[in-house]
Amino acid sequence: MRHRTAIAIAATIVSVGIGSHAFARDLTVVSWGGNYQEAQRKAYFEPFMKATGIKLIEDSWDGGIGTLRAKVQGGDVAWDVVQAEAEELQLGCDEGVILQLDWEKLGGKDNFLPTAVHDCGVGAILWSTVLAYDGSKFPNGGPTSWADFWDVDKFPGKRALRKGPKYNLEFALMADGVAPADVYATLATADGVQRAFDKLSELKDHLIWWEAGAQPPQLLASGEVVMTSVYNGRLDTPRKEGKDFRIVWPGSIYAIDSWVILKGSPNVGKAMELIAFMSAPENQKNLPPYISYGVTHKDAVNGIAPDVLSNLPSAPDNLKDAIAIDTGFWTDNIDELNKRFNAWAAQ
Amino acid sequence: MKAPDRHRLRHQTRRQERVRALRALVLVLPMFAFLALSFLVPIGRMLYRSIEDPELASALPQTAQLLKQWDGVDLPPDNVFAALLREMPTAFEKRTLAAVAQRLNHDISGYRSLLLRTARKLNKREPSATPLDAAQAFFDIDPRWRQPRYWAAMRRAAGPVTDFYLLAALDLDRDAAGDIVPVPEHEAVFVDVLLRTIWIGGVVMALCLVTGYPIAYLLATASPRLGNILMILVLLPFWTSLLVRTSAWVVVLQNEGILNGLFLRFGLVDAPVQMIFNRFGVFVAMTHVLLPFMVLPLYSVMKGISPSYMRAASSLGAPPWLAFLRVYLPQSMPGVAAGCLLVFILAVGYYITPALVGGAGDQMVSYFIAFYTSRTVNWGLASALAAVLLLTTVALYFVYGRLSRTGGGVRLG
Numbered sequence: 001m002r003h004r005t006a007i008a009i010a011a012t013i014v015s016v017g018i019g020s021h022a023f024a025r026d027l028t029v030v031s032w033g034g035n036y037q038e039a040q041r042k043a044y045f046e047p048f049m050k051a052t053g054i055k056l057i058e059d060s061w062d063g064g065i066g067t068l069r070a071k072v073q074g075g076d077v078a079w080d081v082v083q084a085e086a087e088e089l090q091l092g093c094d095e096g097v098i099l100q101l102d103w104e105k106l107g108g109k110d111n112f113l114p115t116a117v118h119d120c121g122v123g124a125i126l127w128s129t130v131l132a133y134d135g136s137k138f139p140n141g142g143p144t145s146w147a148d149f150w151d152v153d154k155f156p157g158k159r160a161l162r163k164g165p166k167y168n169l170e171f172a173l174m175a176d177g178v179a180p181a182d183v184y185a186t187l188a189t190a191d192g193v194q195r196a197f198d199k200l201s202e203l204k205d206h207l208i209w210w211e212a213g214a215q216p217p218q219l220l221a222s223g224e225v226v227m228t229s230v231y232n233g234r235l236d237t238p239r240k241e242g243k244d245f246r247i248v249w250p251g252s253i254y255a256i257d258s259w260v261i262l263k264g265s266p267n268v269g270k271a272m273e274l275i276a277f278m279s280a281p282e283n284q285k286n287l288p289p290y291i292s293y294g295v296t297h298k299d300a301v302n303g304i305a306p307d308v309l310s311n312l313p314s315a316p317d318n319l320k321d322a323i324a325i326d327t328g329f330w331t332d333n334i335d336e337l338n339k340r341f342n343a344w345a346a347q
Numbered sequence: 348m349k350a351p352d353r354h355r356l357r358h359q360t361r362r363q364e365r366v367r368a369l370r371a372l373v374l375v376l377p378m379f380a381f382l383a384l385s386f387l388v389p390i391g392r393m394l395y396r397s398i399e400d401p402e403l404a405s406a407l408p409q410t411a412q413l414l415k416q417w418d419g420v421d422l423p424p425d426n427v428f429a430a431l432l433r434e435m436p437t438a439f440e441k442r443t444l445a446a447v448a449q450r451l452n453h454d455i456s457g458y459r460s461l462l463l464r465t466a467r468k469l470n471k472r473e474p475s476a477t478p479l480d481a482a483q484a485f486f487d488i489d490p491r492w493r494q495p496r497y498w499a500a501m502r503r504a505a506g507p508v509t510d511f512y513l514l515a516a517l518d519l520d521r522d523a524a525g526d527i528v529p530v531p532e533h534e535a536v537f538v539d540v541l542l543r544t545i546w547i548g549g550v551v552m553a554l555c556l557v558t559g560y561p562i563a564y565l566l567a568t569a570s571p572r573l574g575n576i577l578m579i580l581v582l583l584p585f586w587t588s589l590l591v592r593t594s595a596w597v598v599v600l601q602n603e604g605i606l607n608g609l610f611l612r613f614g615l616v617d618a619p620v621q622m623i624f625n626r627f628g629v630f631v632a633m634t635h636v637l638l639p640f641m642v643l644p645l646y647s648v649m650k651g652i653s654p655s656y657m658r659a660a661s662s663l664g665a666p667p668w669l670a671f672l673r674v675y676l677p678q679s680m681p682g683v684a685a686g687c688l689l690v691f692i693l694a695v696g697y698y699i700t701p702a703l704v705g706g707a708g709d710q711m712v713s714y715f716i717a718f719y720t721s722r723t724v725n726w727g728l729a730s731a732l733a734a735v736l737l738l739t740t741v742a743l744y745f746v747y748g749r750l751s752r753t754g755g756g757v758r759l760g
């Protein structure tokens with residue numbers, strides 16, 4: 001009996017060992033979970049499997065260069081294609097944690113928005129941090145700019161901003177009259193940073209700080225605040241439920257998430273095929289109907305219905321007075337500005 | 348019994364005892380090994396991470412070596428420039444330079460892009476094209492290389508160990524001459540945060556004690572039927588997810604929430620009272636979340652206090668309050684001590700609750716540890732903050748142990 005058990009255990013160990021090492025594993029794609037990944041499943045993953053016959057496994061994550069580092073340095077790379085934020089793209093590329101892409105297979109860099117092009121990644125979506133307000137609170141017309149966000153006499157009520165310096169210093173400068181295009185040049189100087197903090201101080205008593213992306217729509221819905229900064233896609237659900245939440249696009253700050261391939265992936269060829277599929281305009285146009293995130297291929301815009309397009313951060317009208325987040329500025333300065341923000345907040 | 352027999356017997360007994368002790372040791376060995384691996388090793392590693400400084404020395408070994416020989420006055424000698432010029436392209440190709448850039452950026456903001464941009468430009472240069480001196484090559488790429496502070500920062504990072512992170516965790520820095528100085532006032536934040544953490548922990552502990560003591564007393568003295576119901580009421584929140592309980596407080600305390608709605612309806616206030624996203628909200632939510640950790644140890648101690656002592660006190664003429672103060676309270680002190688310690692130590696490590704119901708000025712040390720661990724990947728500073736928090740907690744524990752021993756024979760556990 002004992003003998004047979006030992007054989008069974010040995011057999012299990014051997015077969016598990018073979019299972020994980022002898023055969024190449026299936027192509028694995030990693031995104032951000034929730035409604036968003038569901039939308040991607042319908043628009044990209046399932047059509048890709050049908051079109052190519054390649055089996056695709058999904059996983060999800062919450063970002064962080066540390067996670068990618070650990071995967072690659074651990075040797076057993078379980079992920080192939082990952083949707084990364086601009087920061088992880090830059091750091092990962094510098095550190096060699098992610099591979100350079102084969103842009104030939106993607107049809108060349110010129111077909112994409114300039115900000116969606118990187119040696120190690122191609123833009124997956126364009127999302128935006130916007131000013132949003134509850135239309136029912138302002139029957140005579142709501143705010144139209146960050147200057148209005150700061151105008152507590154004209155638009156009384158509390159406001160919410162994301163905890164931390166990122167985005168808020170930019171918004172403060174725009175409220176103080178700095179043109180969107182000059183925001184990062186101004187922030188690069190000590191005087192500009194001081195000016196941003198001074199402007200934030202004006203509004204300090206009227207501010208509530210949010211932490212998680214799900215909070216601002218709740219704060220608006222509960223009436224805790226009358227306007228807030230928010231990730232644009234988070235407004236989809238409350239709006240479908242009938243809330244009159246409106247977006248002010250001028251002065252919004254957009255960012256691009258990119259598809260990257262982890263170094264050490266055993267499926268580089270298939271991974272490139274998947275990324276090419278998800279970057280093709282005829283496939284990209286299928287995502288926005290599910291969730292209000294913008295597309296990165298210049299031709300994808302043509303296939304999107306006008307009422308969907310008008311809600312996307314990548315719609316030309318919405319992009320007009322928006323700025324791209326300066327990842328280089330923030331990777332250089334986040335440590336110092338975060339300390340300064342927290343010292344300021346505690347005053 | 349003769350003497351040699353007795354001797355042998357004693358010898359045998361001793362041997363048996365040794366065998367038994369050994370067997371017991373073997374039995375607890377797995378647990379010791381588990382504790383060492385899952386607890387001591389990671390904590391030791393974390394503490395070491397707060398002083399180790401390996402990036403520069405491993406990516407640019409010769410430069411690091413030469414930097415350590417430099418006295419740190421003005422600009423470094425030419426051999427440092429030459430070594431860096433020689434080693435930088437290789438480190439850039441091998442992708443190890445990014446880690447150095449990250450490390451240096453923790454010291455001076457903007458150093459990251461300066462170093463990587465310089466490396467990129469050096470790589471594009473024809474190796475044989477310009478035989479000019481090494482220092483000039485750097486000055487041509489970026490004038491910042493003329494500033495001694497960038498070289499001083501590099502010298503500080505030459506490893507293998509550093510006090511940079513620990514100093515930073517205490518709002519201190521080294522100036523160009525190497526003396527320890529406080530950081531500029533608008534960047535001094537961590538000492539404030541540490542004091543805030545201890546203060547919030549202390550207030551929450553006191554609130555838990557004040558509210559938890561009567562509950563525990565009721566639990567311990569009520570009839571078994573009522574006791575069971577009360578116990579479930581205490582334990583039910585204990586079993587609920589922390590996130591759910593915290594979110595529930597948002598619903599109750601917010602401006603258009605349940606409490607403010609009642610206040611407004613009964614005309615107690617004219618405008619909603621701000622009770623959340625500030626310190627008040629943190630106190631309320633944390634006290635609620637941590638209350639079971641106070642009630643349960645109190646209850647277990649109170650359950651063991653015989654009611655006959657109180658009866659004896661009243662039969663000797665003590666009024667109820669005096670009997671309580673002189674008889675009941677001292678006997679319940681071990682529970683008070685254990686509960687307070689448990690709540691305080693859990694409270695100073697709190698992260699999610701203050702993040703969700705606190706304002707920007709209510710964040711505790713753990714918030715910053717998480718921030719530096721996952722957002723900016725400054726693990727040295729995260730470890731240093733964790734080390735400072737750990738050492739402060741241990742120090743407070745010893746002070747507490749000393750106080751409670753002198754203050755009336757209280758023993759823990």
